[in-house]
Structures are given as structure tokens and as C-alpha cells.
Amino acid sequence: MDAIxxxxxxxxxxxxxxxxxxxxxxxxxxxxGLLGGNGAGKTTTISMLLGxxxxxxxxxxxxxxxxxxxxxxxxxxxxxSSPYIALPARLSVAENLRVYGHLYNVPNLKRRIGELAExxxxxxxxxxxxxxxxxxxxxxxxLAKSLINxxxxxxxxxxxxxLDPDTGDYARSxxxxxxxxxxxxxxxxxxxxxxxxxxxxxxxMLKAGRIVDQGTPEALVARYGRENLEQVFLDIxxxxxx
Amino acid sequence: xxxSLRRVWAMIYRHLAVYRRSWPRLAEIAYWxxxxxxxxxxxxxxxxxxxxxxxxxxxxxLIAGVLLWEITLRGQLGVTLGFLEEIWSRNLGHIFVSPxxxxxxxxxxxxxSLLRTLAGLFPATIIAYLLYHxxxxxxxxxxxxxxxxxxxxxxWIALGIVSLxxxxxAGAEALAWTIAFGITPVACVYYPASALPGWLQPLALALPAxxxxxxxxxxxxxxxxxxxxxxxACALNLAWMALAIxxxxxxxxxxxxxxxxxxxGE
Numbered sequence: 490m491d492a493i494x495x496x497x498x499x500x501x502x503x504x505x506x507x508x509x510x511x512x513x514x515x516x517x518x519x520x521x522g523l524l525g526g527n528g529a530g531k532t533t534t535i536s537m538l539l540g541x542x543x544x545x546x547x548x549x550x551x552x553x554x555x556x557x558x559x560x561x562x563x564x565x566x567x568x569x570s571s572p573y574i575a576l577p578a579r580l581s582v583a584e585n586l587r588v589y590g591h592l593y594n595v596p597n598l599k600r601r602i603g604e605l606a607e608x609x610x611x612x613x614x615x616x617x618x619x620x621x622x623x624x625x626x627x628x629x630x631x632l633a634k635s636l637i638n639x640x641x642x643x644x645x646x647x648x649x650x651x652l653d654p655d656t657g658d659y660a661r662s663x664x665x666x667x668x669x670x671x672x673x674x675x676x677x678x679x680x681x682x683x684x685x686x687x688x689x690x691x692x693x694m695l696k697a698g699r700i701v702d703q704g705t706p707e708a709l710v711a712r713y714g715r716e717n718l719e720q721v722f723l724d725i726x727x728x729x730x731x
Numbered sequence: 732x733x734x735s736l737r738r739v740w741a742m743i744y745r746h747l748a749v750y751r752r753s754w755p756r757l758a759e760i761a762y763w764x765x766x767x768x769x770x771x772x773x774x775x776x777x778x779x780x781x782x783x784x785x786x787x788x789x790x791x792x793l794i795a796g797v798l799l800w801e802i803t804l805r806g807q808l809g810v811t812l813g814f815l816e817e818i819w820s821r822n823l824g825h826i827f828v829s830p831x832x833x834x835x836x837x838x839x840x841x842x843x844s845l846l847r848t849l850a851g852l853f854p855a856t857i858i859a860y861l862l863y864h865x866x867x868x869x870x871x872x873x874x875x876x877x878x879x880x881x882x883x884x885x886x887w888i889a890l891g892i893v894s895l896x897x898x899x900x901a902g903a904e905a906l907a908w909t910i911a912f913g914i915t916p917v918a919c920v921y922y923p924a925s926a927l928p929g930w931l932q933p934l935a936l937a938l939p940a941x942x943x944x945x946x947x948x949x950x951x952x953x954x955x956x957x958x959x960x961x962x963x964a965c966a967l968n969l970a971w972m973a974l975a976i977x978x979x980x981x982x983x984x985x986x987x988x989x990x991x992x993x994x995x996g997e
Binding site: 502532533536539540541542543561564565567569571574575576577578579580581584587588589590591592593594618634 | 734737738740741742744745748749752753816820821822824825826827828829830831832984987988989990992993
């Protein structure tokens with residue numbers, strides 16, 4: 490079964506065509522990377538997948554539910570993390586996780602918070618106001634929040650931004666372990682090409698709202714005759730389209 | 732149903748947790764009602780001293796008016812500040828991608844508003860009794876009708892303001908502080924609608940407050956229930972609330988089309 494089916498998706502603003510007839514699928518258990526420069530349409534696409542934004546045309550099915558008609562059933566089984574959307578700064582880490590645990594109707598919430606605190610090394614921070622944490626600690630809290638409901642589909646926008654290499658590596662390992670254990674599908678938007686090569690089994694290259702290339706990281710590197718995905722990204726970003 | 736109640740509780744808990752951690756916020760809840768009561772309470776005492784007899788009636792109407800109008804003001808602020816809190820903390824993106832329905836968010840904001848209003852008015856009510864020997868509870872069961880109607884009015888004004896926040900973003904924040912205060916002249920808190928110029932009277936009479944305060948004056952001066960005015964207040968509140976919900980729903984949908992839910996704080 491496919492976790493995400495996107496068909497001819499379009500988002501048009503009065504002066505911009507942000508997403509231009511894109512179609513793709515993400516199978517359950519797959520990890521899909523969404524790559525592209527600033528303004529390529531990544532955030533717009535993720536926003537439409539999350540139901541934050543209504544598409545101008547096209548269809549989105551998430552976990553078997555049509556997002557135009559039935560988005561709340563899908564949202565209960567998804568989650569999202571982005572360092573650009575904050576958690577209430579005045580609430581403690583435990584209070585924030587409790588709020589989202591209740592919102593996602595998580596059973597045995599206390600135990601679940603304990604598991605996540607252990608997994609993301611948050612136990613000593615649980616009573617601290619979230620606003621007082623370092624950027625890296627906040628990102629770990631955001632990742633813990635995104636796993637609170639054991640989602641079948643996880644959407645991650647720059648999940649390891651602001652993390653030092655060691656913590657970033659730890660977070661990536663935690664995501665890999667979660668994906669292996671639960672067979673969750675993950676959609677990842679990132680500018681960290683090493684992270685995309687490590688986590689993703691398929692990559693979509695977006696430019697000006699369109700999918701300009703796609704494939705496994707290895708296949709893309711081979712097709713462009715490059716050494717790594719970063720060089721492929723630069724080739725595509727700097728290519729002048731006819 | 733149970734999971735829906737749990738989501739509503741999540742958002743109530745989220746706001747209670749903020750108040751638990753911040754004494755300035757707790758103090759703010761009671762600050763304005765208490766300050767208003769002190770200003771108008773001393774004015775009322777002075778008037779009562781100047782004009783024994785009629786002055787006492789005027790004084791009690793002033794103090795009751797201050798306390799009751801605060802219900803609308805606090806009720807409105809409780810909802811809009813709760814929503815603004817999510818904008819200020821850049822948390823709307825997380826909330827609106829959770830399974831929380833807009834109606835559940837509203838239910839939580841209204842519940843927080845009710846708690847804020849009760850907490851804000853309690854000290855003022857005690858001060859009115861201790862300083863001015865005015866016991867608002869003497870209005871009897873009518874007080875409950877006044878309270879419900881005025882709180883409802885604060886809520887539909889707040890829904891209108893939240894709709895404006897969806898439309899214009901945080902730039903419309905100032906409206907949260909000013910709209911209900913701006914309505915005060917035509918709410919007929921301290922005088923009947925007939926005291927207004929003829930052209931303003933229809934506007935005043937379209938607001939539930941004018942009818943509630945007519946009912947308050949009837950209860951204070953004639954010790955009678957003004958049922959026609961109270962029935963009109965209820966009917967107007969239902970009509971305004973229905974309109975506010977329609978506008979809220981339409982603006983929420985427009986915000987999802989324009990992408991404003993992501994950029995509302997900018």
C-alpha cells in the first residue's frame with residue numbers, strides 16, 4: 490500500500506505557480522527525499538500533504554484517505570517536524586509532549602513520554618521551559634514530538650538543522666531505527682545531501698515547482714556522472730532550462 | 732467523542748500551563764477589572780454622597796455596569812489572547828497539522844475564556860463588596876442570564892477578531908485590544924439606548940448588551956425582570972454567533988487556500 494499518492498498537484502498563487510503538476514507516490518516503509526533550492530516548491534508540497542494548504546488542482550491521498558475530504562483521519566496517523574515551526578516556549582518539555590500526546594490521543598502517555606525522553610536524551614530536560622533550550626535541544630524535542638503518536642507517515646522538514654554532527658548522526662540513527670521497527674513511511678525535505686543519501690531510498694528533484702528528475706540517490710549520482718548527491722544538486726540547480 | 736474531548740483538554744491544559752508558570756499573566760487577568768471597578772466605584776460613591784437617594788441608585792447601576800461589562804470584555808480577550816498566544820509562539824503550524832478540528836480549538840478557547848473571565852471578575856466582585864458595600868449577587872438568578880448573554884457577546888466579537896487575524900495576519904493584533912472597548916459607547920452600559928442620538932439607536936439596539944443592561948436597570952431600579960429585553964438579547968446573541976461562526980469557517984478556509992496558516996505570524 491502507498492502511504493502517499495500525489496496526482497497532478499498544482500498550487501497557484503496570484504503571481505506565482507508554486508507547484509506545477511507534480512505526481513509521485515511513497516510506498517509504506519519507503520523514505521522519499523524532496524530536494525530543491527529555495528523556492529523550488531518543497532515547503533508548499535509538504536504543506537499541501539499536511540492539509541495546511543488547499544491545492545489549486547490535483548489530488549492527494551495519504552494513508553488511504555483523500556486529504557480534500559477526510560484529512561483528520563490521515564492526520565491522526567501522521568506527524569511532522571520542522572525547526573521553523575516552534576513549540577510553545579513557556580511550556581516545559583514534558584508539558585509540550587503531554588499536550589501533543591493528548592492531541593494525538595496517545596495511550597499510556599506517561600510511558601510514551603518516558604520512552605521518547607530516553608531515546609532523545611531529554612530526561613534531564615523534561616522540566617525545563619522549551620524556550621530556554623539550545624537550538625539542538627529544541628530540535629530533539631521537536632523530533633520527540635513528531636514520534637509521540639508512533640506515526641505511520643512522518644514528514645520532516647530539515648529535521649537535523651541546528652544539530653551538531655554528533656547529535657545529528659544520533660537523530661538520523663533514531664529515525665532509521667524507528668523506520669525499521671515500524672515500517673513507517675518518511676518524506677524528508679533537506680538541504681543536507683549526506684543525510685538524504687543515507688536515509689532516502691528515492692529522491693525527487695524539484696525546480697520551479699516541477700519534478701525535474703527522480704530516482705535512487707545512487708542512480709542519480711551515476712546518471713549525472715558525479716561523485717555524490719551534492720554535485721548532482723548543484724548541476725540541476727545551476728542548469729539553465731531552455 | 733472521548734478523543735475529541737481529549738483534544739479539547741489538550742488545548743485547555745496548554746493554556747493553563749502558561750498561566751501556572753507566569754504570575755504577570757495571572758495578575759493581568761484581574762488587573763483591568765479591578766482597576767475599572769476602583770475608578771468607577773469611587774466615582775459612584777462620590778455621586779451617591781452628592782445626591783442621597785437617586786445617587787445611591789446611580790451608584791449601584793454604575794458599579795453593576797462596570798462588573799457586568801467586564802464579562803464581555805474579558806470573555807472576548809480570553810478567546811483572542813488564547814489564539815494570539817499560538818501565533819506568538821509560532822505553534823499554529825503544529826496545531827493545524829494535528830487531528831485537532833477547528834471546532835475543538837474553538838471549544839478550548841471558549842473554555843479558557845470562561846475560566847479567565849471568572850478568575851478576573853472574582854477579585855473585583857469581592858472588592859466591590861468590601862469597598863462599596865455592593866453585592867452583585869443580589870441581582871439574583873437574573874445575574875446568570877446577564878452573565879451568559881454578555882459572555883456570549885464577548886465570544887462572537889472574539890470570533891470576528893480571530894477571523895480578521897486569519898485574513899490579515901498578526902497585523903490585525905491591535906484589534907484584539909480595541910474592538911470591544913470601541914463598542915462600549917453603543918453597548919448602553921451606563922445609560923439607556925434612548926440617551927443616544929436617534930441615528931445611533933438602531934446600532935445600539937442591534938447589540939445584545941443594550942438589552943441586557945436595560946434588563947439590569949429594570950432589576951436594580953424596579954426590582955422587576957425585563958423579559959422582552961432579555962429575550963431580545965438571547966435572540967440577537969444567537970444570530971450574531973451564527974454569523975460569526977459562518978465568517979470564521981469561511982476565513983479559515985480562505986486562509987488554507989492562501990497559505991496564511993503557515994505565515995500568519997509574519
